[in-house]
Amino acid sequence: MPPFIHNVADLIRRVLFLARPYGRVKLAAIFSLSLAQALFQVIGITSIFPFLAIAADPERIRRSHFGTEFLSLFPPMENRQLLLVAGIIAIVALLLSNAVNLLSEYARTRYAQNFAHWLRVRLLRRMASQPYTYFLQRNSGDLLKKILGDVNNYTAGVLLPLLDTVARVFTAVLLLVTLFLVQPVIALSAAIVLGAYYVIIFRLLTRKRREVDESLRTSVAGSYREAQQMLGGIKPVMVHRAEEHFLSRFSRHSAVLAEMYARLPIFANSARYLVEPLAFGGLVVAVLLLAARGRDFSDILPNLGVMALAGYRLLPSLQLVYAQLTQVSSMRHAVDEVYDEFVAAETDKSTPPVIRVESVMPANPFHWNNAITLCEVSYRYPGASRLALEGLSLVLPKHTSLGVIGPTGSGKSTLVDLLLGLYYATAGEILIDGQPLTPELVPSWRASIGYVPQDIFLIDDTITRNIAFGLPDEKIDQARLREACAMAQILDFIEAELHNGFGTNVGERGIRLSGGQRQRIGLARALYRRPSLLILDEATSALDTGTEAKFLEALHGLSGTLTMVVAAHRLSAVANCEQVIDLAKEIPAVVVDAK
Template sequence: MKHLKALDHYFWKYRYRLFLGIVFIVISNYFAVLAPQVTGYVFDVVQRAFGIVPKKATVEYDWLVNWFIGFAEQHRSISVIALCGITILVLALIRGVFMFLMRQTIIVMSRHIEYDQKNQIFQHYLTLDTNFYKTHSTGDLMNRMAEDVSRVRMFTGPAIMYLINLISLILMSVYYMVKKDPLLTLYVLAPLPILAVTIYVVNTIINKRSERIQALLSDLTTNAQESYSGIRVIKSFVQEKAMFQFFEKNSDEYRDNAIGLAKMEALYFPSMTLLIGLSTLLTIMIGGIYAIYDPTGTKIGTIAEFVMYINMLTFPVGAIGWTASMIQRAAASQKRINEFLQTDPVIVNPPNAIKPTVQGNISFNNVDFVYPNTGIQALTQFNLHIKKGQKIAIIGHTGSGKTTIAQLLLRMYDPTVGSISIDGTDLRQMDLQELRRQISYVPQDVFLFSDTIKNNILFSPAAGASINGETAVMAARYASVEKEIEHFHDRYDTMVGERGVTLSGGQKQRISIARALAKDPQLVVFDDCLSAVDARTEKEILGNLSVYLQHKTAIIITHRIFTLFDFDTIVVLDEGKIVETGTHNELLSLNGYYAYLYEQQLQQEREEG
């Protein structure tokens, strides 16, 4: 239950709805407990009419029922019975109205809380750093925001409503039962302690199993999500059967645990029925004995009244198990949600963050970096100084640390040792959003949203820039993808499908480049962004970029050597260290690692040609 305290601020936010809902529940139940009293009075009227009870007995009813009785006594017995029937119907209608208002306040409040909580979780997800997403699966993230929040909603809505309902109805019913006949009430309610013990034992088991089931559901969701995303790989390697068996295994484990939980919960309802049945039997038996041996004491009307109270308590008492189960499940789900909400991002804005205008002067000063989730040393004693307007190439084999440089520059990570500064300001002192807003980044892993080509290109316009089609066209032209877009049926309004699945690899890369160019920053970082294009298109793009980047600072990360682009400096990396720097001709004259890479590339091109 302690995990559900995280919801207190939501209840405070919607306190008026909650308060009104409680009031409507109490009023609804108040009119509900009046019906048995009116029914008991009818039985007493019939007894008096047949002479079973010789005189009018003192009644112990609610003040409103007493007022009604005073009015009804002025009529004949037949008219009284008809009047009582109409009154019971009116009481039911009034109760129904307040039940409607009760749901309109409590259940609607739970929907508002669900909305707020999903927004809170999603907003928090957006603040978490890159390392968090490397260590948590997408399926688990989705499950916590969807399934777990839905279970919490069952607590903030139905569980609270039923809990208040059963407390108020039980208290009112027991109050009037004790007021009418304390000893009979004691006999009737005797089975309830057994019910309380049963609820406690079963709910302890349910709580543990609910946590296990939620974890299994996250695994199942992750398995399905990965299969959908990688369906082309699965089909190309003919692994449909293997993937289905893997999914089936996870599904079987989830099913077995869910069925086990359902069986455990199934103990509630037979237990409720048995105990309610015992209470009804005790009411009729003991009340009947009293009526036989003392006709002027316990009356038939009292027995009928108690039977109605017991049957009225059937749903709330039965709902104790259901409500407790919902609360336990919600607590387990809220615990999982809290784990993420209480996860603080490692990369955060500093106090009094600086918001400078980026010019493009970059300095890496004795930077070491170790990936926190793997312990891999990506960079060692990395020093690089780039002046405004320079074009820098960073070359090296896979795993040499090239992409790490881009991630550090965008402050996806902070250096383990050393510092990085732009225009003399340490990145850790700069406003995160302002920093990233002024840098265009083309990632190695291209990602397109399931949206139109235009919206993908204009995903991140420059600050203050207007979003329009001309910007998208210009960016597509520089990225050498304009002609292909023009041949699409809907041109720039063409939907690209999930992750750009309807486009070729080269088209996706070039649209990703266009997205970066549309931003029009002073600093551009390209991370191996031409790996999926042919030689002719590569030459065309490099020609366009040389024009576009004329007065901008650019870092082009690649495993290929571009001889057609005039770089100010080429940095050669190997195992996280700079092994060579210089221009293309200077590095060739050294006849070192760069020359070796260049010779390998030429040989590969000759073999492919």
């Protein structure tokens, strides 16, 4: 198979792979409407034939077989009346043709935009169902680019142009058939010349289009990445006066984008400026040939009118097909990016089992009664040469507390992430009441956990929505909300010091709150879920001594009501825990007396 045909077939296969789950019936309806559009285009064009024939020689059409059949549809009338009726029929047919054309284009655009919405949600859901290690190996700017940029380029730059191309191809074929019935030699010559012309131009620009495609791929990704890094870290960027550095990095990618998008219309329209004089020249030659054969002008006029109007419709269709295929070729990278994102998880057998898309839905909490047991648990990060955690064994009875201390890199956060089900042990296993913590159990297990990290992630919204994280307003329990805040010792601050109370907007990432307030909001969020297991990962490391003391006091008040795992650098942070593991002492880690 020639490379060009192979590439086209592969592109169509990938496009259909992504579009098929959205609905085969919808796609079939779009194709059917495109065919109807082509048929009505031909009807609109051929409807002028009787009008032109009557205008040229009304008596001749009365004598012809076609004219006799046409006139039998109406009562007897004079030539002027007949011309008026034929003109009205032609106008109505053209209006109907244009109405179907408009309806078809609207349906294709509506389908493409609704599909883009569906695909964006599906892609984000797919990403959310991946293992945590998936996100460690990817840049969030690249993922945003796929969800927003690539999906938009795929639908607007590939899918919609392909649907338009199908409609235009239907139209072009039927118009050529119509021309063939009127003037077969001229129609066949036009099809060969115009087809060869567009194919040659398309093939000549193939290498340039591939260069544009690759440049767009890298510059779009770079633009997303650099803008996100600058805005996401705006505080250190401003403090270190690094604005120009990040702006220049973004500017390089943006300049390439501007250049590539400027080239695309040239590639798409270059053929048009030569084909129009070529087509008109062909029409002139056809008229001269017919005249040279001694044909009467009244004979030529109807055929000439149909050919002219058909050409008027055919040339834009051919040009649009060429322009759309050029755009599709230049946007191929968007199809590949989205396609690869869906296919990668199915073909990569080296990753742990993937929690399927359905698992992102809320799950019922897992109820356990006895203990969490770690049996010779080890973990190695993907691509790492050494174990981050090795041979750890322990038993954590329910309603007791475990402190985990050790220097940076000793494995505290790794242990926490294993307990959260974000990683799966390289060796050994974690048991909950004797049941292994498997990917199938993880959704319900996480539903029973409250988690307070070192850096609390707050959304740019109210305190209420930050504490009842992920719940719609109608499902937020106000009594439970106040209870969680009271346990986290932040209720008085919210109600007494904030003008809007729980309706106060905290700003992006909680920028309007202090570090201690953010930590206690995080603790309230964890407690709102009424977890059976509360995990704190370096939750006090960024707090001053006084704030840390208040935070630990709030935790101490929860002792005996739930199971706690507290990971910290300092022994003081785990002083009230019933068991303490020092990961720096030896391997496997030793349980030491917190006192």
